[in-house]
Amino acid sequence: MSAPLIMFLVFIAITLGITYWASKRSAGASAYFAAGRQIRSWQNGVAVAGDYMSAASFLGIAGIIAFQGYDGFLFSVGWLVAYLTVLLVIAEPLRNAGKYTMADVLAYRLKPRPVRAIASLSTLTVSTFYMIAQMVGAGALVALLLKGSGIGYQHAVIGVGILMIIYVVFGGMIATTWVQIIKAILLMAGALLLSIFVMAHFHFSLGSFFDAIGHVTYHDKGQEVVKDFLQPGLRYKPPYGPLDLISLGLALIFGTAGLPHILVRFYTVPDARTARHSVVWAMALIGSFYIMTTFLGFGAATIVGRDFISTHGGTNMSAPLLAQSLAGDIFFAFICAIAFATILAVVAGLTISASTSFAHDFWTNVIHKGTERKPGEEVRVARIAAFVVGAVAISIAILLGPTANVAFLVALAFAVAASANLPVIVLSIFWRRFNTAGAVTGLAVGLLASIGLIIVSPSLMAVDPPTVTGTARHLIQAKAWFPLENPGILSIPLGFVGAILGTLLSHEPTSQHKFNELLVRSNTGLGAEKAISH
């Protein structure tokens, strides 16, 4: 049995133990959906960081920096700064005014059924897209990491899917939170060790490290190239590159605060003050991690090199290969196990936010008008939904296969969150005149604009050479109509305009009457959901 496989199994055993422990504490809706609102600030901060630092950040960012240098590091920056929006604008009002989902805040002063129906649709869209991207990545990665052990893409996808279903169905939010915490601590430890090894390689001299980044050598189309990897412009080239970069920034800054699986985390803490402190904990961890991508990414570029990475699994393998070349096979196995833990924890977080939204928003509040017909029905429906969501994600990931072009799905998730969710949450909290028609049009326009623009963007529209086959090919073989990969720069304003126009063209006195209630609740915490007491 290979070393990575043994470490995977250890992680699985520990997390299943936690799930068993959590399953006994998950009775009741508040315990199942919101961990009884008893999570401490540091715990929630670590869990938020865990939810956020997906395999895309750990393996993806290290890979992008290793291949495209400085431009890749810009992702790292945006991913942290985005938390200022969460901290200053969203976390506290959401905790004060909501119960289990983001739609709770909207439903206060607006007509609950239409608003919850479309908010739930948006949540499910974001979560499912994000999850499919993670699952395809997970399958390809696990198959690559465990090469030689007989575990292929399909086994890996099914394994990851079954584990995430077990965590969520049996352990609810308590288990998901603790899986997240363990994974985040492992990830931080792994990144720190790797950074120290990289610096040891350069005899702890930052000067010689940055000098090495100044002349990275690799082969491009048979030619040897030497580039300064600290110079901007290796990825985002004119004419549209700079605009794409700004558009990406917009999607990150406004999208993070609209990601359903991040938002639900703030319901797990006792009050707004704890929510605020937990964002700061998360920012400390997320910031430290993304600063370390300097060592991971540039370390892989200088020590391992693009040429070697390309022939040994591609960009996503940059960090594991760096570990292998610096400290041998056991450390390689450890980093692989961390990558695996990262994927598992993130898909579990996505599953619980999707199933909560389905059960709480759609089943209880839209179909059954806000009442449970039997006690415990909402939790039971959520468990079934988690199972279905998991099964659907497994099937789609297997159908698409390991080489599918899915990276755009993460960009899409951020774009929908920024263009549909964030405008209506913000306007609902801050604009007295805002109403149901505005929320419904805002969500619909934001959702459709993001999806529409991505479909006609270079992510899905391009002419592939005949050597590219199957699902790796672009969906539409033609020149892209919209030149940017990130639709944010257009879709976010469209979401806001939709919400504002929808409001101004309709009249709904009750939503204005109830604004004072939401204003007082969201700002003071008066009447907020309490933690379960022991």
Added chain:
Amino acid sequence: MPDDSKPTQNDQTIWDRVAGSQEFRDLMATKRIFIVPAFIFFIIYYFLLPTLVGYAPKFMGTKVWGNVNLAYLFALSQFFMSWIIAGLYVRAGDDFDRISKDIIDKAVNNKEFKGGN
């Protein structure tokens, strides 16, 4: 809807009374004084990075210390900018919590917000 936790029976008007009170206006003013400038500052500071890197890559490539250039230092400074704003916000947040607590105590215990009946 979590309506069972409303502080009084007279809930039609209590929210309006709290919203109109001096304490609540103080709370909103205290929050606004911090949050609005902090938000505007961080948005400008952050979007300067992709704008400068995108449209003035030569200038941002200027070397400052060894091979370390302006582009990298400006990107790195964003991390510290975020942490500093977060730290300041946590300090400001103690004031929000204090005023909020007063408002909640008054709303729950004091006749002031409960009105005529």
